[in-house]
Amino acid sequence: MAAIEILDLEKSYRVGFWHQRPKVALRPLRLTIKEGEVFGFLGPNGAGKTTTLKLLMGLVTPTAGTARILGMDYDDPRVKAQVGFLPEQPYFYDYLTGEELLTYYAQLSGVPAKERSRRVTAMLERVGLTDSARTQLRKYSKGMLQRVGLAQAILHDPKLVFLDEPMSGLDPMGRREVREMIQQMRNEGKTVFFSTHILSDAEALCDRVAIIHQGELRGVGAVAHLTSQAQGKVEIIFCAASVPAALTALGVEARVSGDMVNAVLEEEKQDAALEILQRAHLRLISLTPVRSSLEEFYVQKLKPRENGRGAGA
Amino acid sequence: MNSRIGYVAFNTFREAVRDRVLYNLVAFAVLLSGAAILVGEISIDIERLVVVNLGLTAVSLFGVVIAIFMGIGLVSKEIEKKTLYTVLSRPVRRWEFVVGKFFGLTGTLVVNTFFMAIGVFLALLYVAHKFEKADTAVLIALYFIVLEFLIVCALALLFSSFSTPLMSSVFTFALFLIGSLADDLRGFARMTHGLTGALATGVAYLVPNFSAFNIINQAAHGDPVPGRLIAYNTAYALLYSAMTISGAVLIFQRRNLK
Numbered sequence: 001m002a003a004i005e006i007l008d009l010e011k012s013y014r015v016g017f018w019h020q021r022p023k024v025a026l027r028p029l030r031l032t033i034k035e036g037e038v039f040g041f042l043g044p045n046g047a048g049k050t051t052t053l054k055l056l057m058g059l060v061t062p063t064a065g066t067a068r069i070l071g072m073d074y075d076d077p078r079v080k081a082q083v084g085f086l087p088e089q090p091y092f093y094d095y096l097t098g099e100e101l102l103t104y105y106a107q108l109s110g111v112p113a114k115e116r117s118r119r120v121t122a123m124l125e126r127v128g129l130t131d132s133a134r135t136q137l138r139k140y141s142k143g144m145l146q147r148v149g150l151a152q153a154i155l156h157d158p159k160l161v162f163l164d165e166p167m168s169g170l171d172p173m174g175r176r177e178v179r180e181m182i183q184q185m186r187n188e189g190k191t192v193f194f195s196t197h198i199l200s201d202a203e204a205l206c207d208r209v210a211i212i213h214q215g216e217l218r219g220v221g222a223v224a225h226l227t228s229q230a231q232g233k234v235e236i237i238f239c240a241a242s243v244p245a246a247l248t249a250l251g252v253e254a255r256v257s258g259d260m261v262n263a264v265l266e267e268e269k270q271d272a273a274l275e276i277l278q279r280a281h282l283r284l285i286s287l288t289p290v291r292s293s294l295e296e297f298y299v300q301k302l303k304p305r306e307n308g309r310g311a312g313a
Numbered sequence: 314m315n316s317r318i319g320y321v322a323f324n325t326f327r328e329a330v331r332d333r334v335l336y337n338l339v340a341f342a343v344l345l346s347g348a349a350i351l352v353g354e355i356s357i358d359i360e361r362l363v364v365v366n367l368g369l370t371a372v373s374l375f376g377v378v379i380a381i382f383m384g385i386g387l388v389s390k391e392i393e394k395k396t397l398y399t400v401l402s403r404p405v406r407r408w409e410f411v412v413g414k415f416f417g418l419t420g421t422l423v424v425n426t427f428f429m430a431i432g433v434f435l436a437l438l439y440v441a442h443k444f445e446k447a448d449t450a451v452l453i454a455l456y457f458i459v460l461e462f463l464i465v466c467a468l469a470l471l472f473s474s475f476s477t478p479l480m481s482s483v484f485t486f487a488l489f490l491i492g493s494l495a496d497d498l499r500g501f502a503r504m505t506h507g508l509t510g511a512l513a514t515g516v517a518y519l520v521p522n523f524s525a526f527n528i529i530n531q532a533a534h535g536d537p538v539p540g541r542l543i544a545y546n547t548a549y550a551l552l553y554s555a556m557t558i559s560g561a562v563l564i565f566q567r568r569n570l571k
Contacts, residue, residue, distance in 0.1 A: 013569070013571075054570065057398070057401070057402045058401070058402075059398060059401060059402070059569075059570040060569040060570060060571065061567070061569060077404050077406065078404075080402060080403055080404045080405075081403075081404045083402070084402075085398070085399065085402035086399075087395055087398040087399065087402075089395075090395065090398075090399065091394045091395045091396050092396060092399070093324070093328065093396055095327070095328055095331040095332065096324075096327075104320065104324055105399065105403065107316070107317075107320045108317055108320055108321075108400060108403040108404070108405050109403045109404065110404055149399075152399060156403075162402075
């Protein structure tokens, strides 16, 4: 069963003093996310990622279209008991302690009273906030708030978790922790739908990604497939203080770093290059085919619309 | 009460307590004890009158100010701070949230009024040295003040569901002032005819009739309060606030949380 089926969901607002001008936030979007999948929703700021998430969470009403979540209509109240949500740059009631906040959310999520305390304690431990459980949230750092945000999103053991820019504004350690938590969610069999504009995070975590730009879906693909496509080039790393002239004559792009050289060349010139290295008695460190990256896919999908209307998904 | 409404209400109450809203009680206690001592020194035979008048007016004023200033931020602040997102992404319906907020705010005001009422009665005891049967009118006046708070809270919540805190406070305060003159408005409406008369009558009956809740003078003089007025005021306050809250729910239900 599909975890999420977005069926031509569309949103436009009316802006201006008299609300006379329509502003399209999301063009008809059709997308299916499978159960157990970690799905990345990529796009630059203002692309329509947050609007899509808000539509799915029922925080804004669609202009047209609908969606089905876990086999139910997206606005069915039963859906929300099985869904967790972390908004972008989340704000919480800062007069509450971490423990009180999670207890409040557990109450609202319908976690049975006898289970609540155990669930809250376990969740605080899981996100490493046991020592700050009784500290008011106004004294939490940004990273701690993000962790408590993740805790509230999975507190009620949802089947599906929506995360809006979960790594935004975090330091490298914070990002790593969030990445590990998403991995853990995947291992638990949860479906994770997260928006981001940090491609390395998406590449490391996602099974599939969708790219959205100016409110329009530009492409969908499996990360493993996108990053395994050979580009007809190889990368050679070898020990040398400078690039041998014969190699330069082959037309390689080379970069010297200390006593190492990193060279990229066409696949058909690979044998000739290896022979040159052998003749010059230079030690080969590695030879790897150059694969396309998610970044290339991303840039390629964003490009056509920059110059005018054209290619889509 | 639906348990989710109860949780939202309790959290609203907790916010008020932690935001030190109840600290106004200290100012109230200082004001009232100072007045009681002063009145005891300078007035002869009218101490009770002065203390009841001053005490009840202060209870009403403090409460209305709290109701407006807390009420106007109840929904708009949650939207602005985005705290609402994580609440409404749970199995909480929007109407439950609005009603919970309303109960939380009225709960805060009831607790606040309870402590202020104790202050009024202590001041009364200080100047009169004993309680009298006529003091029951003071209790009823306090009850009417609480009913008045219900309506003010509902109005603040209604405006808060679609307007900015500043505009909400202006609208609510304006309605409170107009409502306090509702009797005069109704008198004016009776004197006018034609379209103006119809408009004036419409406005006079649409604005909340706060003047019906003001029996401070009667209570100060120890006059009895008819049971019919208690029943009428109770029904009126419940109906008016229920309708206002329904309006807030209708507006909030359609609102896009951008």
